[in-house]
Amino acid sequence: MLLCPLLVLLLLAFAACERAFNITHLIVPEVVAPGITDVEIECRYDANFTLLNWFKGPNEFFRYKPGAAPSTRSFPILGVGRVELIACGPAACRLRLGALTEEATGLYRCDIERDVPPYKFETRTAYMEVHGHEHRRPLLEGLAEEYGEEDDIQAYCRGAPDAEIRWYINGREIEEMRGSPSLKRQSSRLIFQGIPPLVTVQCAEFRYGKLSGSKEMKARWRDPTNSQKDERAQEQRNSSQVLKHKRTEQAYSSDEDAGIDMTIDNCSEISGQSDLKSNHEDAENDVQEKLEEKVLELIEALNARANAARAAALVSLQGALQRRYLAGLLANHRATLADHIARMLRRGRDGERRAAANVAPLLALQGDSSVKVSGAAVEEGVWHAAALDGWALLFSLAEAAHAAAILRSHPPSPARLLQLLEACNLEVRMAAGGALAVAHERSAEDEVWSGSEEPLLARLTQLARDPHKYRAKRDRKLQRATFRDILKYFEEDEVPELSVRVGSEAVVCDTWGSRAAYTALAGALGGGLRALAPHCAPLRHALALPAAPPLAPPPTRQDKLQRHLQNNAACKARTLARNKSRDKRSAALSL
Structure with a gap:
């Protein structure tokens, strides 16, 4: 009687061991039409497994492990916004994929495995293509x-x-x-x-x-073996050049040849100068590389949590943009910088706003203009002067007839500008004087100036010879220099010519309008004017400079090993030439 239960247990164990281990069906829709955002997928099996996995390509997005706590776990993947479990049991595992996009297109795989003896594994794949689910791309x-x-x-x-x-x-x-x-x-x-x-x-x-x-x-x-091959090839080329130089050397046949060859020291000097030039270029390249690395670090520092840290990064970035033209480096970070600057101008504190307003024009001129400045942080004391400078800059662009009509019908009138020459602020007085000169230059023949020239000349003369000791010495000097030029224009109808060196070119300001344009650009860009003028077409047009020639392609940089091998080869060739020259001299003197 005891044999029957034992036989039954043995038969059941044998049946469990011989049970099939396979995936019977994998149900995945082949095509997901536009408008359908949720699909159901199912894996049916006939197996006694310990682990089931769902994959999209090489990436797992669902795991089912019977008996574990928890028994299921999902992982995020691109293209599938939501993975929901419908049911997983001994016969099938069914999921719902939601919020699908075109990124969900790919190969889906269901794996089952048994990680205890007897070990078994089974897999099946199906392809799903998702159409018409376009989405916004960051x-x-x-x-x-x-x-x-x-x-x-x-x-x-x-x-x-x-x-x-x-x-x-x-x-x-x-x-x-x-x-x-x-x-x-x-x-x-x-x-x-x-x-x-x-x-x-x-x-x-x-x-x-x-x-x-x-x-x-x-x-x-970047495979290091390829770079090593390139270095070995360059070394072989350098060595072949040295050998070629040795083969071309010939024995001296006479004292005349020796006397001629005594001038080889000049060649040595020239080669030495070329070596110095190459060393200078190497140092310049190193400085450029370090500056680019620093700029990338500053861009990353704009994400700092502290306001002071962000403001300090902007100040350092302003200095870097004023020293070098970095349009190639900034091409991949322009949108990020524009986003940072716009956010700081809108929501930043005083230090951040001021620094962002200083960086914005420099960034806009470093290549294509993609940064729009909605406001600037300036001190309250110079608002009036800035408004007058802006009015003068716009007025210089108007035609003569239109400029006269503006003076007659819209403020500020010449009488109002004359009153502003009495302002207590030096910058307001200087801005009013410049605006008067620009306005007179554009509408000198109009009747709007009749009757106001005598009081204007008297006030300009007083400002050009200001003797008041209570003013600061620097303010007195600046005021006298400015109003002497304005007074000379109103008395002699002659604009003192101003020539400013910008890099290798000279900007000539022979009108008050061109002076206003240069002053505005120099005040906004600072030292960046010299770095940007050779490359920025709108800036060259504003400064009345001729069109820049097309930029030559940047020279290919050699790595440090190639430069080292080249310098060694040149040094060795120079040493051999000098030694032969000394031997020739010794032989000539002994004769």
């Missing part, structure tokens, strides 16, 4: 074309203001970077996949937990 920039071992992978993402930014590398989310607009991660060969090795960096924006937009970029792996 702006992704800053990713380099290639990376090597332990390089810093940096990227910046700008999405909607109310969206949460999430970062993905090769389709897998970097959870510690969630909510950050910038990505910084150290490069490693392990994250580059495929042939040739590539890494995919994706930026996605989520609203209320649902995917609303995504953008991706790819970068290559």
